[in-house]
Amino acid sequence: KAGVTQTPRYLIKTRGQQVTLSCSPISGHRSVSWYQQTPGQGLQFLFEYFSETQRNKGNFPGRFSGRQFSNSRSEMNVSTLELGDSALYLCASSPGRGSTSPLHFGNGTRLTVT
């Protein structure tokens, strides 16, 4: 069974630009969550999608948005990039929602904003 796939692995963008990150979950998994990791910080929750609907959102500005398609693939978009958006963005999938489903993580997209 293929794991969670994130593309691209690395990305370099300039301040003010926008970026779209992609996540393909494990086949059959319907829940996709996104996390941001910066040095010294734990994984910060961005949002969770289930059955194409955003179910929960973290404390991030409106520049961060996402969506989920009918095949459960998800995309995350960041507009008007700022230097502080430089981070590792991780996507995770699980079969369903709820507290007892362990997350299966992708390898992440490393975004650098210059």
Add this chain to the structure above:
Amino acid sequence: ILNVEQSPQSLHVQEGDSTNFTCSFPSSNFYALHWYRWETAKSPEALFVMTLNGDEKKKGRISATLNTKEGYSYLYIKGSQPEDSATYLCASYTGTASKLTFGTGTRLQVTL
């Protein structure tokens, strides 16, 4: 406790040593506690999901306990090996937040 806190931040042990780390989390409206291992250049991997007070889980040389009343969990590694070197993350799920909140992790380095 309002957030998930892990201690120590980092740990350096010799091969064969046994070690343990702590995860503290909000005890109110608790649903579940997750442990993940994150090796360098890899993705985080789930170790345990624990829900009941007094729960104990074991996977090889790694085990974990859970105290939901006081809001803490311990992760134990018996006879550490170099391949145990990783960052160990815990995350709690509460009904209030309806999401996993991660701690900043304990970075373990095991040397020969």
